[in-house]
Amino acid sequence: MPDDTAGRRDVLLMGASIALAAAGCDGPDEHGHPLHARPRGVTAEDASYATVLDLEGLGRGVLVRTRAGHAVKLEGNPQHPASLGATDIFAEAAVLSLHDPERSRRIRRDGAPRPPAELDTALAEARAALLPAGGAGLRLLTGPIASPTLARLIGEILAAYPAARWHQHDPLADDAALAGAMAAFGQPVALLPDLAQAKVVLCIGADPLGPGPAQLRQARDWITGRREGRAGGRMPRLFVAEASPSLTGARADRRIPLQPAEAEGFARAVAAALGLPGLVRAETHPEAAGIAAALRDAGSAGLVLAGRGQPPAVHALAHAMNQMLGTPGTALRLATPPLARPEPMAASLLALTAAMAAGEVTHLLVLGANPVAEAPAALGFAGALRQVAFTLHAGCWVDETAHRCRWHVPLPHPLEA
Incomplete structure (x- = not known):
């Protein structure tokens, strides 16, 4: 049987040569051709520029390396608070989507x-x-x-x-989180947790170390908090109650598996153990007393986070527990939502x-x-x-x-x- 390996190699090399030649040439003057014009202010053949990439409506700062006007590599912008010089899979994939042959090019x-x-x-x-x-x-x-x-x-x-x-x-969209904020504060609120300052964190279905627009910042903060805790002799503690495995759950000191329908009851049990006043209905859970004691000991460095998909009551309870602990201003910042x-x-x-x-x-x-x-x-x-x-x-x-x-x-x- 004839050996056609060389023939296939020649075809592949020819295709690669054509692709490289096309990448270095000026493309057709049509909307949708990747970077047919260099970014404003970029005149060098090899250059970088700073921009922001959107994820769930929020921006992450990146530095774009270009060759002949084409983006070839993304790095995190160390001066942007959401990326701090790092990138995630969504940012890295932006270069691939830029050159996606399936992109729309015509009206x-x-x-x-x-x-x-x-x-x-x-x-x-x-x-x-x-x-x-x-x-x-x-x-x-x-x-x-x-x-x-x-x-x-x-x-x-x-x-x-x-x-x-x-x-x-x-x-x-996490409509339940919006409803929980309206119930707790009477207006929309954006939560900006500072995991570098938190000493005890309780996540109820929350995955702050998982995919999302704040992942890079929160992962860096958690690493910083653990490094400082190790040096000070008191490591931060992480409790995660969740229905399905997450990156945050994999890092937890104590992971509590829950059925989705059990999340509100668990949150009420922890709130009752903390002594939160005004609870219409208190629940019990075998883990609640120990978690509440750890949060109480941490004081304003204790943090409770409710995750995407949790009912409004869980979000409202998390807000109430944070207010009781005095977390806002220490391990949590309440801000105006960035969405228009x-x-x-x-x-x-x-x-x-x-x-x-x-x-x-x-x-x-x-x-x-x-x-x-x-x-x-x-x-x-x-x-x-x-x-x-x-x-x-x-x-x-x-x-x-x-x-x-x-x-x-x-x-x-x-x-x-």
Whole structure:
């Protein structure tokens, strides 16, 4: 049988040579070509620039190394408080998504590429139809927005069309945490735990060392706290009560397995053991007394965290226990949420779907969201979308929502100029 190894090697080498040559040449002058223009202020052949990458609506600072204007490597920005010079898998994958061959590169109408002038005409007709009624029938759907610039632009749209409405959707949005903060403080609150200062930490379904926009900072803080505790002769203690294994649970000094339905009862048991006043219903748990004693001994360096997916009562109890311990100002900082408009996103999408099904929506703009794929099937978003006459999806990929919309517009990648 003839040996075709050399032939295959030649083909691979030829393909690699073509790819390298293409990477070093100027690409076609079209939207979506990776970094067809160098970032502003970057003139050198090999250069770096600082930027921010979004994760769940929050930014992490990175330094981007480029060659011939193309991003080739990401490093954490040591001067950014969320990254501190480190990166996670999401940041590293940004370079791959930049050069993803499946990225959208064309304006499309009903799935077919169309020239920009045709989109301009369609938008002009939409404006002419919406202005007389103050934007009645116009809805905007986005993911969570923390960018001040994008929030300002959305505000300008709502000011120009006062009858328009803005909705938000994120399949991972923690609406229960928002409800818990409203119950405890009467307003949305962002929790910024300082694990370097915490001496005893109780996580109820929380995974502060796991994936998320704050993972890098919190992991660094926990390492710092343990290093200082080892030097001082008192190591910080970590209790984790959870229904499924997590990175934080793997690091716990004591891991308490729970059924999901048991989380609220466990939180009430710890709160009762701490002596939290005003409990409507107290529970008991064999671990509660020991954990409460450790938290009480830590005082303001004791910290209770409730995780994503926990019911509002668990979040409210965690807030109450932190207030009782005096944690805010020591191992916890309460801040204004960075999101432009904190709201229950499940309810927001439900309201939009109901309005579309009722025929109240005539124009829908979807910015960087994919509710057709990510919303619960029982909600019926895809069916309601068919009732809207003008639909436009803007995103980096031609996803399920883009296929169901009349128009699709490609968005630039965060690493593009």
